[in-house]
Amino acid sequence: METKTNPTIITIFGGSGDLTWRKLIPALYNLFLDGWLNEKFSIVCIGRSEMKDGEFETKLKEGVDQFSRSGKTKKEQWDVFVKYIFYKTGDFNNKGLYSDIKKEVNLFEKAAACKTNKIYYMAVYPQFFETIAQQLCDAGLAEDREGARLVIEKPFGTDLQTAQELNQTLLKIFTEEQLYRIDHYLGKETVQNILAFRFANAMYEPLWNRNYIDHVQITVSEKIGVEDRGGYYDHSGALRDMVQNHVMQLLCLIAMEPPVSFDADEIRNKKADVLHAIREIKREDVHDFASRGQYGEGWQEGEKAKGYREEKDVPENSNTETFAAIKFFVDNWRWSNVPFYIRSGKRMQQSISVITIQFKPVPHQSFPDEAIENWQSNKLIINIQPDMGIRMRFQAKKPGLKMQLTPVDMLFNYNDTYTSGIPEGYETLLLDVIEGDATLFMRADQVEAAWKVIMPILSTWKDNPSVNFPNYAAGTNGPETAEALIARDGKNWIVLPFDKKTNGQSKNV
Numbered sequence: 001m002e003t004k005t006n007p008t009i010i011t012i013f014g015g016s017g018d019l020t021w022r023k024l025i026p027a028l029y030n031l032f033l034d035g036w037l038n039e040k041f042s043i044v045c046i047g048r049s050e051m052k053d054g055e056f057e058t059k060l061k062e063g064v065d066q067f068s069r070s071g072k073t074k075k076e077q078w079d080v081f082v083k084y085i086f087y088k089t090g091d092f093n094n095k096g097l098y099s100d101i102k103k104e105v106n107l108f109e110k111a112a113a114c115k116t117n118k119i120y121y122m123a124v125y126p127q128f129f130e131t132i133a134q135q136l137c138d139a140g141l142a143e144d145r146e147g148a149r150l151v152i153e154k155p156f157g158t159d160l161q162t163a164q165e166l167n168q169t170l171l172k173i174f175t176e177e178q179l180y181r182i183d184h185y186l187g188k189e190t191v192q193n194i195l196a197f198r199f200a201n202a203m204y205e206p207l208w209n210r211n212y213i214d215h216v217q218i219t220v221s222e223k224i225g226v227e228d229r230g231g232y233y234d235h236s237g238a239l240r241d242m243v244q245n246h247v248m249q250l251l252c253l254i255a256m257e258p259p260v261s262f263d264a265d266e267i268r269n270k271k272a273d274v275l276h277a278i279r280e281i282k283r284e285d286v287h288d289f290a291s292r293g294q295y296g297e298g299w300q301e302g303e304k305a306k307g308y309r310e311e312k313d314v315p316e317n318s319n320t321e322t323f324a325a326i327k328f329f330v331d332n333w334r335w336s337n338v339p340f341y342i343r344s345g346k347r348m349q350q351s352i353s354v355i356t357i358q359f360k361p362v363p364h365q366s367f368p369d370e371a372i373e374n375w376q377s378n379k380l381i382i383n384i385q386p387d388m389g390i391r392m393r394f395q396a397k398k399p400g401l402k403m404q405l406t407p408v409d410m411l412f413n414y415n416d417t418y419t420s421g422i423p424e425g426y427e428t429l430l431l432d433v434i435e436g437d438a439t440l441f442m443r444a445d446q447v448e449a450a451w452k453v454i455m456p457i458l459s460t461w462k463d464n465p466s467v468n469f470p471n472y473a474a475g476t477n478g479p480e481t482a483e484a485l486i487a488r489d490g491k492n493w494i495v496l497p498f499d500k501k502t503n504g505q506s507k508n509v
């Protein structure tokens, strides 16, 4: 296998945490298996927990066995990979920790005897972001402008002001080119494919505007509740946790103008343009443009599910939203008056991330009434997960002696089309950091622009606690106000076929 990357030492702060275990190490392991990692590679995991000899490696192996897309580890491969990994107990506030890291880095560089990447990955609570960045700076670890890179997990700030402050602090230490703000949705194959679908094909772009598109819907719903993250989630809520980042990024990919090149800044400029064009929702209009919900107890697949307020570390009178639906407008030539309806929630009926482009009806209906009983306007359905693919719904004549129209689908499905394994989002993103490609990462101005869009909703909801939470039962499609939000415009949320065979996941749409 060909090694494609420079020698790299990656230091993971939060090395004993869940993200490292579930996502980062399995992703690095797969990059190793696929031959992407230079044989001069080192992973230094810094955690606050003390670990006995071998304990850390055993836990990592369990994580890879459980979460890696390539299945269980094979001994001979794992034994090679695990030699790249070191664990170090350390307090992120302690200067000594950073001089130790510096020693490791220096040794690594000396042994590599060529250009190296030094990646610092902050898989920690956000309250440590500034401390770690400052300590890296004080230890002289941020100085190699080309090779030293800082990866920052979300949440990036809790509102516009804190995001701006964090950007200012980080940009005093690192250059923008050294910063990789992660939004793991951007690493998903199906999300990256939106760019290919839109800009590598000539046939959709002429239709991709207000003349042909009636509206766009983006649904990112999850069956899971807050699990053991109640402490974090209760200060976050659906708007901050999902909408400000993942959902806004999907909206940008759908609404952006064609990029002139695939240069990181060109793509990010075009996405930032969308965020700047989103119509401001005035505080007095929030009620008409946004709906919030919180799940109460309910049933999911025959099992009783707790309400949000009964979850661990959630106050019994919590006013945090676990569901949000919003209507946005993108005020530019292409999208003038085309609504973008977005919704995201936890403990919903389905786990599904899907974008639907609803086209306008034909300008003139020439078929007789009896032919069009089942008639629907065209829809393009981009399925992000769990099924991956794109479905084009159009009308066809139902076979028979009479002219009867019926909707049928043209389907592109990843599982049927590709036999090779599909990389996980974190594999793509980690490889991009190693290769120094920031296209799929959030630039400072993008993060701030996305916060700016949701600020009026955040502040209005904060100042006016909901009086009717919980307002949707676990296992349902969210609150009635979300139905009303779209029904007022004479439309409805598109419900995708429910497939019993896939255990309640949507059919391949």
Ligand code: BG6
Binding pocket: 154, 222, 241, 242
């Ligand atoms: C994270 C959120 O960013 O995304 C979680 O903090 C959410 O609350 C998760 O569950 C969803 O990611 P995915 O890849 O499972 O859709």
